[in-house]
Amino acid sequence: MKVLSLLSALCLLLPLPVGAQPRRRTQGKQEKAGPFTRLPDGKPNMQGYWETRNFFTAFDLETHEKAEFGVPAGKGVIVDPPDGKIPYQPWAAKQKADNIEHHMFNDPQAHCYLSGVPRQMYTPFGFQILQPPGSVVLLYEAFHSYRIIPLDGRPHIPEAIRLFEGDSRGRWEGDTLVVDVTNQNPSTWFDMAGNFHSDALHVVERFTPVDANTINYEATLDDPKVFTRPFKIAFALGRNPDPNYQQMEYACVEGEKDLQHYTETDGAKKK
């Protein structure tokens, strides 16, 4: 009897058979991946090198129908509202248009600032997930940034503390890692199309492993100062297929030898 219960407990810890995975990948031509594995504590093992499969998202969260100089055409990742547009309040829609016309130098990434959440998740060059005891750590190549997601249920930091990457708190809902992100500063943008938010931004991310090589990523973005309602983005993260891949260092400003001209000439002055 004891042996039996031990066996069934072990079975719970083992990965589900392939047949039990209801979703199938629709993108890419790689051979079908096996099921994701699990850590000794039974949680999904998402460790490894990951990258968005939708390179266009870095340019614009919304669909961009016609290619222009510097911006390719591409499909947006907004799944709610159904029209795929960010539900801006009227003043904010004007601000976004003005950002594109006059203020592209304010794009925080142009200054090598941290990208914020969720932008960090679809900024090129990928990231590594580590799952040490008690937390999930995301290490990004771009801007050598990182996010620490404690899983111990501690409350968010005081409102007065504002961070580019915000304050992340994680919890598991079944096999989905849910991350609540608050305390972001109003300096980050969502993309290279001037889409923006205020300090009231509240992001809830959901990381759902689908198979060994795929994580479905969703983020609900709420900001009552800027949007008329919350909206949601969704895309797949793919595991880097190269077994010898390892992440490098993209230092950004630290490697910029022409810093004086970059930040201090008339043309480069913030408007």
Added chain:
Amino acid sequence: MQGGLLAVRKNRSLTVAAPIFLCLCGVVQAQKSTVPRLPDGHPDLQGIWEARNTADGNLEAHSAAAGIRAGTAVIVDPADGKIPYQPWAAAKQKENFAKRATLDPVNRCFLPGVPRIAYMHYPFQIFQTPQFIAITYEYVHASRTIFMNGKPHLDDIDFWMGDSRGHWEGDTLVVDVTDNNSETWLDSSGNFHSEAMHVVERYTRTSPDTLQYEATIEDPKVFTRPWKIAMPLYRHAEPDAQLYEYECHVYRETEPEQSK
């Protein structure tokens, strides 16, 4: 009442006390080896750590200077506590010191490199998994991944933070750091190295709240011999301790506007 041992001596029962004393030493030894451990048996180095010394001001013994607190040397080898520079390099360090306001890479918000990042006055956090150990630093949100998977160093690629490969020697995490670029300094006083620098770091958890940090620094282009620094790092024991951000470049850009 003096110490217990003295009391025992007064009672002339030293013969009895000696075995007890030895026994106590044994207990102390055993406690030393019961550092917190992870399921894989290795010491648990996880936590938020910070140096509490003046090493970032100057690794050698030094008087106070603009922006630098006076302090003693953290160099334990050679015994004189001095960096064993080649003559040309000693002259270069003096020049660096004089021009440190503009030349110190940290004053331009560049990544500080290894080992300097370990003793800057900002906390850092260690995360352990069997294949990788990550160290995340509050200062300019620098991070390092220490490969524990036995893969060799990369060739011909330079990094601000070097290429780190680790292994355990008993309870000590030993990290071999190569592929450093030549842009970083070792402290605010212009102590420097070339791209030939090879650093071996040793992290040993000596108590729940202290982590002994040692680094051997070798660079045949700049020094006459390898040399070594050593210092304790201290754990942040606040229950709500966590890393925040020091996004250096933001403050550098906004500073002129504030002073106008």
